[in-house]
Amino acid sequence: VGLTLGELAEKVGGEVVGAADTLVTAVATLQNAGPSAISFCANPSYRNMLSNTRAVAVILRQADLDLCPVAALVTDKPYVAYARIAALLHPEPGFAPGIHPSAVVADTAQVDPSAWVGPHSVVEDNAVVGAGVFVGPNCVVGPSVAIGPHGRLIAQVTLCHATQIGARVLLHPGVVIGSDGFGLANDQGQWLKVPQLGRVIVGDDVEIGANTTVDRGALDDTFIGDGVKLDNLIQVAHNVQIGAHTAIAGCAGIAGSATIGAHCAIGGGVGIVGHIRIADHVQITGMSFVTKSIDEPGVYSSGMPAETNQTWHKNIARFRHLDDMARRLRAVEKKLDHE
Amino acid sequence: VGLTLGELAEKVGGEVVGAADTLVTAVATLQNAGPSAISFCANPSYRNMLSNTRAVAVILRQADLDLCPVAALVTDKPYVAYARIAALLHPEPGFAPGIHPSAVVADTAQVDPSAWVGPHSVVEDNAVVGAGVFVGPNCVVGPSVAIGPHGRLIAQVTLCHATQIGARVLLHPGVVIGSDGFGLANDQGQWLKVPQLGRVIVGDDVEIGANTTVDRGALDDTFIGDGVKLDNLIQVAHNVQIGAHTAIAGCAGIAGSATIGAHCAIGGGVGIVGHIRIADHVQITGMSFVTKSIDEPGVYSSGMPAETNQTWHKNIARFRHLDDMARRLRAVEKKLDHE
Amino acid sequence: VGLTLGELAEKVGGEVVGAADTLVTAVATLQNAGPSAISFCANPSYRNMLSNTRAVAVILRQADLDLCPVAALVTDKPYVAYARIAALLHPEPGFAPGIHPSAVVADTAQVDPSAWVGPHSVVEDNAVVGAGVFVGPNCVVGPSVAIGPHGRLIAQVTLCHATQIGARVLLHPGVVIGSDGFGLANDQGQWLKVPQLGRVIVGDDVEIGANTTVDRGALDDTFIGDGVKLDNLIQVAHNVQIGAHTAIAGCAGIAGSATIGAHCAIGGGVGIVGHIRIADHVQITGMSFVTKSIDEPGVYSSGMPAETNQTWHKNIARFRHLDDMARRLRAVEKKLDHE
Numbered sequence A, B, C: 001v002g003l004t005l006g007e008l009a010e011k012v013g014g015e016v017v018g019a020a021d022t023l024v025t026a027v028a029t030l031q032n033a034g035p036s037a038i039s040f041c042a043n044p045s046y047r048n049m050l051s052n053t054r055a056v057a058v059i060l061r062q063a064d065l066d067l068c069p070v071a072a073l074v075t076d077k078p079y080v081a082y083a084r085i086a087a088l089l090h091p092e093p094g095f096a097p098g099i100h101p102s103a104v105v106a107d108t109a110q111v112d113p114s115a116w117v118g119p120h121s122v123v124e125d126n127a128v129v130g131a132g133v134f135v136g137p138n139c140v141v142g143p144s145v146a147i148g149p150h151g152r153l154i155a156q157v158t159l160c161h162a163t164q165i166g167a168r169v170l171l172h173p174g175v176v177i178g179s180d181g182f183g184l185a186n187d188q189g190q191w192l193k194v195p196q197l198g199r200v201i202v203g204d205d206v207e208i209g210a211n212t213t214v215d216r217g218a219l220d221d222t223f224i225g226d227g228v229k230l231d232n233l234i235q236v237a238h239n240v241q242i243g244a245h246t247a248i249a250g251c252a253g254i255a256g257s258a259t260i261g262a263h264c265a266i267g268g269g270v271g272i273v274g275h276i277r278i279a280d281h282v283q284i285t286g287m288s289f290v291t292k293s294i295d296e297p298g299v300y301s302s303g304m305p306a307e308t309n310q311t312w313h314k315n316i317a318r319f320r321h322l323d324d325m326a327r328r329l330r331a332v333e334k335k336l337d338h339e
Helices: A005-012 A044-049 A062-067 A078-089 A309-319 A322-338 B005-012 B044-049 B062-067 B078-089 B309-319 B322-338 C005-012 C044-049 C062-067 C078-089 C309-319 C322-338
Strands: A015-017 A037-041 A057-060 A071-074 A176-179 A184-187 A190-193 A200-202 A213-215 A222-224 A282-284 A298-301 B015-017 B037-041 B057-060 B071-074 B176-179 B184-187 B190-193 B200-202 B213-215 B222-224 B282-284 B298-301 C015-017 C037-041 C057-060 C071-074 C176-179 C184-187 C190-193 C200-202 C213-215 C222-224 C282-284 C298-301
Touching: A005 A015, A005 A071, A005 A078, A037 A044, A037 A078, A057 A078, A062 A071, A078 C184, A078 C190, A176 A200, A184 B078, A190 B078, A200 A213, A213 A222, A298 B309, A309 A322, A309 B322, A309 C298, A322 B322, A322 C309, A322 C322, B005 B015, B005 B071, B005 B078, B037 B044, B037 B078, B057 B078, B062 B071, B176 B200, B184 C078, B190 C078, B200 B213, B213 B222, B298 C309, B309 B322, B309 C322, B322 C322, C005 C015, C005 C071, C005 C078, C037 C044, C037 C078, C057 C078, C062 C071, C176 C200, C200 C213, C213 C222, C309 C322
Parallel strands: A037 A057, A057 A071, A176 A213, A200 A222, A282 A298, B037 B057, B057 B071, B176 B213, B200 B222, B282 B298, C037 C057, C057 C071, C176 C213, C200 C222, C282 C298
Antiparallel strands: A015 A071, A184 A190, B015 B071, B184 B190, C015 C071, C184 C190
């Protein structure tokens, strides 16, 4: 089992330099590659590992070819080629379709004959499990949920009622989609629950990381666009809209009714307040707090970088009086002007 | 099925302007209302949508009545009235009581005959499941847990041993209550686990969002007061006390033994350090870091708003030398004084 | 049931002052101790509670002995002694080994005869469940996972394929280990999934809190060292390495390929960017954002402490022009120098 370097080049593009019949059976890092593994060099900082690699071949850019002691697959996008080759050499394990005897599937649910429903999973009334879908162990597919073709629920995933999932969606353990949004009306000091009546609509080719939560809309729906990638432990509140091909890193929180554009990259731990709009192609660096709409593509930040505790304490003490400092500076300027 | 505008006014209060016999069957947003839906206008920024709405009636304040092209329910608190009407028109689906054959219920557990225990749920020794409680699929109700009347565990909820849940508590998927607190004693560089022997006590009318965790007390108990509302992905550490009718938004973290007052509103991503006290009626805005006790009601903040990356970098570079800037400003002031 | 103060001193060290035959049956706080309970005084701020305690004995330092109205166990490390005594007086409940009839265990899995697999748990192909392991209800032990001796999976834990767990590891509800890392290659604006082929290796004596997630490595493995303690709702990304005896508080996020040293203490809500190294014995205070490698032991910070909203707004407005302020200060200094 494996493919030759030539066959790989045919499938993913790129130019072979060296023996096209080199057999490749696995992918590996430059540092830890064993015999018959192909590695990649996409980041200049790993260049110095090229000379000592024991990989049989390396995927790299033309500029790094000189440093490569073995066969190479030359391409402008080594990381993309690597991703494709890794998927070819290490395909997802297949599965036999069917319903595990311990699964509980409602009579009114439709499970495609090519789908799998794993042990202790529950598929409730009027749910639709599409062609080639894999529902792993201990999942809950709620009433009237629809899962498009070739979706994969790894394990312990919960899809609440009426959640709509597109094609080829990958949901990691602990994901919750369609839970009630945080809708509260304050009635003389007590919180009255506002019924959450919308749904969550998830597009095609979406991936959602472990223990991430996406709330259903209050009235209209929450939308996750095609190709969106969410990392672990992210909170997506009710009526959020996330544009196509946007990626969000772990521990981010998106408050209610925020609209995020397409092709955005949101860093880890970022907070986005509710009811604002973020344009397409916006990048937000880690632990920033987005408090206003962003209309222009670009990079935005507010994460405070750590310093030694001693320096930090001194600066924080000054920060508390920054307004005062600014006034004093103005006073000094005036005094100098009048002299 | 539905109610007339007059019937709704009778049940939730407010004055009907227009045809009291208008039939209302659903709630909807101003923008997306279809025939026979009632909408609401609680926020001045949605006023401009009034004129084009296709709702049959709108819940609104007297001041907005002029702009309303259809029948109206006039009230001082349109959002509260809306929440009540939404619950009337879209009631929670009922359920037939019983225990699903796949559920595992200990002989010593007491499940009220009016309760439901769903598929693949586990109810352990000496647990008590009260009247009208709904335990959804794949839940774990640990030993000696008690769930008060009309509680709802949507799915995949875990209640660890001896957790006490009040009446009408709503727990969303992935909630964990009663897990061990993070209690560690450092013994010559290694962490020794401190047994966590307290419980979690949850009051009445509490709602807890998806994948939120509440740890048991180390010795005494962790308390969640009546009417508290917790959003998704919140961490409540051991021995925290949260006062009645406090609401906390997603991704917040409350460290051990912090005491939060009643009627507080804590924003998303807020961090609260351990062993401090926060007074009643305190509001903390998103992504703030509360490091000291707060004795006075009011609004508190420390979230840093995002700017363009370029501006941010410049300001951060200066912030690193803020203490030095303050000293230099003082020196300048002295020099000017002496001239 | 219970031990005398003398017996406790023999087992955990320390010197008895008062009646060595005092019977102790439980641990409790100074404030809430009932008859026959032992309490402890490790923190000077609790000293004032000594005089009124109803505990039969108190674990404390020599310096606090004068204030103690009852028998005492004198030790330099009262909290460590307390932790040991609490474990002696309140041992974990035992369990009868076996496999619950509702559990689904693959034919090729090996479950040690001294282990327990609870209701609705799933143990997949080639998994190994070691001696004395407790797998609670609704857990998923994926293919080729190995759990070392005396591990405890409380409930709803998911271990994805090939995860390796050391001895005496404690995993709280909702923990997910071995989920796919967030590996994406950008191909003309769309995100291509990079197969995640590494594993997670967890050392001995590790504890991981509720709903915390640890992703598998992209190619090489993610490592959690011996004695590491992770609190709730922490995200550990792919290829992170955490050194032995490091503790991380709730809601922290560690980005991909970050390497954290041994004996570190990382506060709640901290964010650590990817591909950096943190030395041994580093302490990072709550809600800091670590953006660069840290080479020296010490304390590091960047959390911004909350102030009143009014003060905050003023200072933030100035912060936006901090670079400008710095330039103006420099101009003033120059002007003064030239006079």
